[in-house]
Amino acid sequence: MRTLKRYAQTWPLNRPFVIARGASTSIDVIRVELHQEGHVGTGESKPTPRYGHSVESVLADIDEVSLEIEQGIDRKALLERLPAGPARNALDCALWSLECALEGTTPTARLGPPVGREIITAHTISIATPEEMAKAARQELAQGARLLKIKLNDEQVVERVRAVREAAPNVRIIIDANEAWAPQNVEDYCRELAALDVEMIEQPLPAGEDAVLAEFDHPLPLCADESCHTRKDVALLSDRYDMINIKLDKSGGLTEALAMADAAHEQGMAIMVGCMLGTSVAMRAALPVAARASIVDLDGPIWLSEDDVPALDYRDGWVRETHDS
Numbered sequence: 001m002r003t004l005k006r007y008a009q010t011w012p013l014n015r016p017f018v019i020a021r022g023a024s025t026s027i028d029v030i031r032v033e034l035h036q037e038g039h040v041g042t043g044e045s046k047p048t049p050r051y052g053h054s055v056e057s058v059l060a061d062i063d064e065v066s067l068e069i070e071q072g073i074d075r076k077a078l079l080e081r082l083p084a085g086p087a088r089n090a091l092d093c094a095l096w097s098l099e100c101a102l103e104g105t106t107p108t109a110r111l112g113p114p115v116g117r118e119i120i121t122a123h124t125i126s127i128a129t130p131e132e133m134a135k136a137a138r139q140e141l142a143q144g145a146r147l148l149k150i151k152l153n154d155e156q157v158v159e160r161v162r163a164v165r166e167a168a169p170n171v172r173i174i175i176d177a178n179e180a181w182a183p184q185n186v187e188d189y190c191r192e193l194a195a196l197d198v199e200m201i202e203q204p205l206p207a208g209e210d211a212v213l214a215e216f217d218h219p220l221p222l223c224a225d226e227s228c229h230t231r232k233d234v235a236l237l238s239d240r241y242d243m244i245n246i247k248l249d250k251s252g253g254l255t256e257a258l259a260m261a262d263a264a265h266e267q268g269m270a271i272m273v274g275c276m277l278g279t280s281v282a283m284r285a286a287l288p289v290a291a292r293a294s295i296v297d298l299d300g301p302i303w304l305s306e307d308d309v310p311a312l313d314y315r316d317g318w319v320r321e322t323h324d325s
């Protein structure tokens, strides 16, 4: 017999997280625990208002299938039963975790990366004045960051990136505009940021208003985030984007995320793995995607005042799972 528990948790951030859509000082996550034969499978997801989700709606979505989950439906059946989103993510990751625990293994032992493998993760710089962002970049470098992800809106785009580039002349830089730019500016911004040795730009235009990206040669790779949720989106985006950002909260779990990675590679697109912020429980679940990605952005726990235990090991710009984590 399998028993399901689900509950919400609030985790305070150690500093405000500011992106084009707004600022936050804490995060609410949903936890699912599946208990069976003395083993526990755990999943964590984060409701995102951008996609119409709240703590209440995600808990209600989980309750809708809780009986079927307790009666033993598998991950494949779950894909048909719930739409992509945080409820299915927490359940799918808990099923992966339980399935592996019952076999005496873990999802990362089965799917990679090997325990101890150091994976470079982006460290995020929130939106602030150019001077404040340069200062934040210097602080991240002092912590060992090797890859900075600069959050931008549609103001002071080049000034902000130039300030960070001057503060961090040798570090890898990627940009996330979170849908904030206007179509008429996008080509110029891409050219100017490529000249500042930016490695990639995530979601410059609003999802659904990004057709113009197919109309010019990209001077640097463009990555679909808000435009890309599941594998059915991938082929439709291949003329507009060079990469996709896979997040388990969008794909509705690891099962669909792995299928998206395969679909992107079939289209000749690179993959990035990202997160909605969260504890090491959510980041660990995404590590198998990180093993297949060329850019990894799993810095959620770095933003928390306190992480869940056992925590992943974050230091010197990388993240890794240890035997103790």
Ligand SMILES: [Mg+2]
Pocket (backbone or CB within 6 Å): 176, 178, 202, 203, 225, 226, 245, 274
């Ligand atoms: Mg993004």
